[in-house]
Amino acid sequence: MPMIETALPLLLLWGAVGYLLGSVPFGILVTRAFGLGNLRAIGSGNIGTTNVLRTGNKAAAALTLILDGGKGAVAVLIARALAGEDAAQLAGLLAFVGHCFPVWLGFKGGKGVATFLGLMLALAWPVGIACCLTWLAAAYLSRISSMGALVSSVSSALWCLVLGYSSAALLAAALTLVILIRHKANIARLRAGTEPKIGQK
Secondary structure: OOOOOOOHHHHHHHHHHHHHHHOOOHHHHHHHHOOOOOHHHOOOOOOOHHHHHOOOOHHHHHHHHHHHHHHHHHHHHHHHHHOOHHHHHHHHHHHHHHHHOOHHHOOOOOOOHHHHHHHHHHHOHHHHHHHHHHHHHHHHHHOOHHHHHHHHHHHHHHHHHHOOOHHHHHHHHHHHHHHHHHOHHHHHHHHHOOOOOOOOO
16 A cells, blocks of 8 residues: 555545546436436446446447546546545545445445546556456456456556555555445356456347
């Protein structure tokens, strides 16, 4: 983890800013804007990109992916520019927490994968690219979206160490733990061989 150089009140402020940015439920807002109905009543009821894709609208899903990833990246970049690396990591972490546990939705949010990738790209872009490529490779080989997410997140701390961003490894490990918990049902279906493949009805 980075050296703590920012005063505690400012760190708390950037944590709050990160949480508020992350808690914006773009999946719900995008599906409403596209006239696709209530996302909570579609598919798994999740607010993330994969469930938006179940509406059949690829443009809405792509926009949700960009916005959910973007809010994590914006939290990191603003905090880094106005405070420092410690604030950037905290803002990124809390943006991720805000997406997974948004106060506006009774703390029932998404699984955090897009926000995770966005904040990692902003925090350490080589690590972020490695995580994105890992997701693509795992999803392509398995044809299962959740498999891509799980392999990408689990590999993130290792990528931090290999690519020279050891100060971000602890954050990556914390994000991975939450992603694993949020994917508990997916992991159970993977073990049972019942997890749906990409494009499967």
